Amino acid sequence: MPVKAYRCGAAALAAVCLAAGLAACGEAGESGASRRGGPTIGLLLPDIQVSRYETFDRPLIEKKVKELCPECTVKYANAKGDVAAQHQQVDSMITSGVRVLLIDVVDAASLRSSIVKARDAGIPVVAYDRIADGPVSAIVAYDLVEAGKEQSEALLRALGDKARSAQIVMLDTPPVIQETVLRTKGSLSALQGKVRAVRTYTVGALGAERAYSGMSDAIADLGADNIDGVVASNDLMASGAISALKAAHISPLPPVTGMDTELTAVQRIVQGEQYMTVYKPYKPEADAAAEIAVLLARGRRINHIAKDQINSPTTQGIPAVVLTPIPVTVDNIKDAVVKDGTYTIDQICTPKFASACEKAGLTY
CATH class of the missing domain: 3.40.50.2300 (Response regulator)
Structure with missing residues (x-):
């Protein structure tokens, strides 16, 4: 497959956060509790200002992981736009023994050292929605x-x-x-x-x-x-x-x-x-990321899913799923x-927008 020409200069732009203190680092939580002591997948999202992460990405990823791997656990935290918090969250994920880390970085260059730390701990890192610097195992993102x-x-x-x-x-x-x-x-x-x-x-x-x-x-x-x-x-x-x-x-x-x-x-x-x-569209991106994370957690190959390649500022030819907006x-x-x-039509066409919706043909 051709390598996507995603090249640019690196962005210029910690204490370990224990499980009991994860909330202070970004509304941490867990879902999909293990039934048979299966692998844990770490999920780190970057902020809450953009509504998509809590409304769509998190629940979609958790749902897909549960569907593909009922015995898996998803351990979650949101950095709320804070680079230092995301560093701490990566440290906590490593300490807690996650098998794979799925991360949407707050800042690619700033998080490079944490991604290296995860790699050195034997934890594959999947970059989600944004290209991450460092030794990531895969990227799922839109073009x-x-x-x-x-x-x-x-x-x-x-x-x-x-x-x-x-x-x-x-x-x-x-x-x-x-x-x-x-x-x-x-x-x-x-x-x-x-x-x-x-x-x-x-x-x-x-x-x-x-x-x-x-x-x-x-x-x-x-x-x-x-x-x-x-x-x-x-x-x-x-x-x-x-x-x-x-x-x-x-x-x-x-x-x-x-x-x-x-x-x-x-x-x-x-x-x-x-x-x-x-x-x-959130679902194809979330589904692809979840599928790759589950495969890596089980020690399996991802080449049949990650058929594209992306070059980051630090790494060439990263296996990727590149989606079309x-x-x-x-x-x-x-x-x-x-x-x-x-x-839904009801979500879009509240009373304030009812007449505009009718004009636009947004009716059932």
Whole structure:
């Protein structure tokens, strides 16, 4: 299989947390209790600000592990965006004797030493959703170059004939972060030569508040009438950008694209405030990660599942499952996120959005 060109510079950016103290390190818990003393799989997720991790990723992974390995135990912790907490959680997982560690890193470069420590303890590490530095055994993630490309291509469709003269604002995190490099590469490749200019505003972290500040800077620099479209790293940042545009009384709003398909983003799309989000279906990613983790826990090969390869800044040819993201606009919400059960019509179409939903054809 061809090696995915996922290469970028390393990101610049502990005490052991005992089982009794794991809650202080990130809402730790266990599920799928062992029936016959089977292997334990450690699951570490990065934050609670983005709703997907607690709402989708954790329960889906736990469910799939239970289905594939009834005797397995899943030991869980969430870092809540804290690199130091995730270091402590890795230490705790090693101390408790997990057979495999499934981790979505808060920061790839900063967690490298912990991944090396796990490897040295004989524990295979599977990077989930984000590429991790260090000696990982496998990666399960979506193609972020394609995701960035989908964002920009959607923006071009929204602009139509106005694209050639358009000034686009990109709101992104620092380019030392691998995901930023990949997403930006895809976005710029789609915009190159098709718009008048792209102005990038770098914010310190993913989040609505930082994006609001970055978008406010863009409005002050470029002028309220000179912003024709916005590409935001994720839906939280799209939310902040939209709030800043509205605070500046810019109407109609320019098309804004995001990523992650937060429920609030879907509702903004229905309402016409956000143009598009990139959907990375949670179940295929969670299922693939769980299957790889169970196989590694049982000492089995994963090459029949991890058929792709990814190069990280530290390791070449890592076995991987690379999934294809889906662009979502008002035209395909029902087919994309309702049909597969991510959200129901009732969840999307609360009374506040009822008339917009009816107009968009979001009815049973």
